[in-house]
Amino acid sequence: MSYFAGKYDIAVVGAGHAGIEAGLAGARLGCKTVVFTINMDAVGNCPCNPSIGGTAKGHLVREIDALGGEMGKTADECMLQMRMLNRGKGPAVHSLRAQIDRRKYSEVMKHKLEKQENLELHQAEVVSIKELDGVWKLETRMGAEYEFKAVIIATGTYLGGRIFVGEVSYESGPDGIFPATFLGQSLKDLGISLRRFKTGTPARVLKSSIDFSDLEIQEGDEPPEPFSYDTEEILENKVVCHISWTNEKTKQIILDNIHRSPLFSGMIHGVGPRYCPSLEDKIVRFADKERHQLFIEPCGENTEEMYLQGMSSSLPEEVQLKFYHTIKGLENVVMMRCAYAIEYDCADPLQMDNTLEFMEHPGLYGAGQFNGSSGYEEAAAQGLVAGVNAALKIKGEEPMILDRSSSYIGTLVDDLVTKGANDPYRMMTSRSEYRLILRQDNADERLTPIGRRIGLISDERYNKFLKKQQLKADELKRIRNTVIAPSDKVNEIIVSRETSAITTGVKLVDLIKRPQLSYEILKPIDTDRPDLDSNIFEQIEVEVKYEGYIKKQLAQVEQMQRMEKKKLPADLDYKTIRGLRLEAQEKLNKVHPTNLGQASRISGVSPADISVLVIWLSK
C-alpha cells in the first residue's frame, strides 16, 4: 500500500531544534523542502529544561542568529526571564540565557515553519530511506513515497527511543510521544553505524504544592538583553526562579534504592552525558559532597508545571517522590510528570565531514542528537550547518565550512567530525581555544558577512549591520583622538577606582584600557560621547581592554590556518602511507580529514604521524 507523494529538494527528518533550522535554511535558500515530524504538536518541543542559551550555548544562539537562523528570535519572543551569566568573569565567558515558555516556543516555531515559503510540514513517521542513482527515496508509515536530492536526519531521542523509570521500561520518544521504530534499521542497511546514547530529565511538579517562602530567589537582568540582533522590542522579565538544596536524607534515600536504578542494575546500555549526570550518578560519583543544588524553573506562563533543574533521575517513581519530599520547599510537592532516562540511537559523527554530510553517502546529512551531541542549541547549530550545506550543494555552490577560529559552531562541528563523541557532546567555553575572539558580543561581526554571502541575511538586516560597524569604527576613532586633560574632577573619578591619577593629557582610549575603569565609569568626564547602542560600547571596551590578548589569539589563529591550508586528498588511503602507525592509519581512514590541521586534532594521531604526512605531502 504505497503511493508516490512527490519530488522535492530536501527532506528533514525530525522537527526539533536541529530540524527546524535545517528546514528553514534549506527553504530560505530556495530549495523545496519537506520537514517530517512524528507528531505535529511536538515541533520545537523542549522536552528537558525550559530555557535556551547558557554558558557557551548562549554563544551558539547568538551565532545562529548572526548567520540568519531562527532560534534567537523565537527565544526572544517566548522569553520569561533573561540572564547574562558570568558577568564579572570576563567577556569571553559572558553567556546569555533565556527562561522560555516552552508551549509558546513550540507554537511559534511551528507557525514559522507553516508560513515559510518552499517548506511543507508533514506529520509522518519515516520508516525507510534508500538511495538510487543519487536520488534519495523516503517512505512514511502511511506508504507515501518521496524523492529528494538531499536528506537531513535530525531524529533527536526518537530514533529507537526507550524510556527507563526504575524497573519500568518501554519504547517511547520524549514526553510520551511514540518513537521512530523502523528508520534505524533502514539506516543500518545503508551501512551507517549507529550506537546507543542516553540522557535524562527531571520531574515536573505542581507550582502550588511548592513552599517558596524560604527559598532563595533568582531574578532576571534589568534590562533584559535579547539574543537576536533583529529584536527591537523591549523585553520584560515575567518570572523568577528559585534555588534549593538536597541534604543527607535525600542522599540516604537514593543510596538505599540505588539497586533499583536501571543505570546501576545494567538495564541501560547507552552512554550517558558526563556533564549531565542524574542525581544518583552525582551522589555515587561525588560521595563526599553533602548537598547538591537545584533550580526550580517555571515551564510557561499558562501552566503550573515547574521544572526541577539538577534532579534528573531514573529511579522508580515512588522513590523519586520520596526523595523530592526531603528537599526544602518540596516537602509536599505534587509530581505531575516523573523524571526518566531515555536511550536512543545515534550515528558516529566521524562518518561525516565538516558540512555534516556522510562521506560515504553523498546527499545524506545528520544534525543534532543524531550526531552524538546534546542540547537544543548544539542541535540548532548543526541543523543550520546541515541545511545550508545541503542547499548550497543542490545549487552547485561552495559549501559553508566554519573553521574553529570563526565560531563556536565551527568548533562544535570540527570537534564532532574530527574527535567524534564518546558521550553526548555539550558545548563549553573551554572547548574553544580562541574564546577571547569568539565572544557572544561580536557574533555578528564574525558571522553576519558569511550569512549574507550565503543568502540568509536580508538587505535590511545587512544594512543595519553595516551601519553599526560604521558607528563602531567612528567611535573607536573618537576615543583614540579624544584627550582627557588632568583636572580635579577627572582625577577624583579615576582615583576613586584605585588607579593612578593623571598629570598630563591622556587619550580616552588609554583610560578605558585600565582594568579598573570602564566606559560607564568615565561617562561624566566624556562629554562628547555619542548616544550609541550599548552593544557598540561593549564591543569597543572589550577590544580595547583585551587588545594584547586578542592579538595573541589572532597570531595563534594564523598559525592554525597555515596547517589548515595543507589539504589532504579526500580519497587518500592512509594504509598506503609508509611510516604511519597502524592506529593513526585507522583513525585517519575513519575521519578522512580535509587538511593537516584537522588531522593533527584527531586523537590517536601523534605529532610524529603528522611529520610523516608532511613528508608525504612534500613528495
Place this chain on the structure above:
Amino acid sequence: MSDFQNNTIAAISTPLGQGGISVIRISGDNSIEIADSVFKSVSGKKLSQINGYSALFGKIYDDDGSALDECVATVFRSPHSYTGENVVELSCHGGIFVTNQVLRTVIKSGAVLAKPGEFTERAFVNGKIDLTESEAVMDIISAKGKAAARSALNIKEGRLRSEIDDVKDLLIDSAAHLSAWADYPEEDIPEISTENLLSNISAASSKLEKLIKNYDCGKAVKQGIDTLIVGKPNVGKSTLMNFLTGCEKSIVTDIPGTTRDIIEETIVMGNAVLILSDTAGLRDTDNPIEKIGVNLVKKRLQSCGLVLAVFDASRQLDEDDFNMIDLLGEVPSVAVINKTDLDCVVDVDLIKSKANKCVFISAAKGEGLDDLTSAVEDLTGAAEFDENSAVLSNERQFQCASCALEPLKQAVSAIESGMTLDAVTVLIEESIQNLLELTGERASETIVHSVFSKFCVGK
C-alpha cells in the same frame, strides 16, 4: 614537528664525555660525499669507492687542512643502514673538544645538524624498523620518555617527564577549576581564590624556572658556553687563550691589533665546557679593518654566554679600559687580571664593581688557573649542575619550557593588574599547550576530562 627535506644530517651519536670513542653519524644522499671531503684514508682510497659495510682508517681534516683526529670511517649503503639512507659513521678518539670539532667540520662541509630523534625518525619513515620499534620511536620523537630505555638518558628523561607532569598537574588543576567555574556558573563550584591561583601559578613557574636554569647549567656541562675573551689591545688575551687551550692558535705579538678575526676553541674548565673566542682588542681606532673587528666584538658582547674581560695588572686603567668596563653587565663576566707577575697598579675595586667575578692570573707563568676555573664554574652554574635532577635534554624541550613559562609570567601580571579571569585562563592554557607539546600530548581535552572528573556538574 619535523618538516625535513631530503637533506643530509649529522650528529654525535655517542654520549659526550671525556675518553672512549665518539661516533659522528652522517645520513642522507650526500653523506658519503661529505665524509670524503673531511676524511682522508691512509690507503688513499675514497669512501665513495668502497662497498657498504666496509671501513677505512685515516684522519679527519678541518677546512684549513690541519688534522683533527684519527678516525675509522664506516660506510653503510642505502638501504642497508640504520636509517635506510647512505650513512657514514666516523669513529674518533672522543673527547668533547675533538668530537665537536669533527662535527663542526662535517657541518661546514654541507650536512645539517640532526634534530632530536631524526635518525630514528628517518629509519622508521624508510621502513627500517618494525611496528614495536617505531612506536618506541614515536615516543622518543614526542618525548614520551619510555623508549629512551636504550639510552643513558633514560633516568633523566623519566625524571623530566615526572617534573613536567607535576607542573602540568598544577596548571591543569587551575585551568579545570577556572573552566568549571566559567562553564557552570550556577553549579556549586568553589569560588576561585586569587591567592590560590597565584600560588599555583608561581609554584608551576618556579619549577619551570628551575628546569630552565638547570638546562643552562647542563648546557655548560654538555654543549659548551659561548665565551668571549675581551680586553684592550695587548693585555694578554691571546696569551690567555693559548694558556687555556694549550696550543698556539692566536697570533701572539706585541703589536696592538694583531688579532682581528674571532678565533674559536672549545676547552674544558673543570665541569664547564667553554667555546672560547679570542677577539680583536677593544679600543678606539681609525684603522677601518680593525674597526670592523671591534664592532663585531661589541655586538657579540650582548649575545655570548660568558665574558672573560682581561685587564693588565701592571698598567693604570685608561680610556679603553673604562669603555670596556661600561660594556660589561649584559652577560655574566669574569674580570681576569693578568700579569700578576708584575706590580699590581690597576684599580681592582672599580673592576670588581662591574664584573661578576674577579680573578688574578699570570698567563705567561701559568698561574691562577684554579681560581679562574672555579670562577667560571660558579658563574656558568656548572658547579651546581646536578647530574641527578631533571634535565631538559635538548633545545626543543628548552624552547617548549621557555614558551610555557612566558604566559605564566603574563598570567601573574594579568591577575595583579586586575584583568578578568577569562584572560588568565587563556594564558594558563597556552602554558599547558606548550608543556603538552614538550611531552607530545594535547591540551584542551585534558582540561575537559579533568573538569568532569573533579567537579560535580550537571542538570
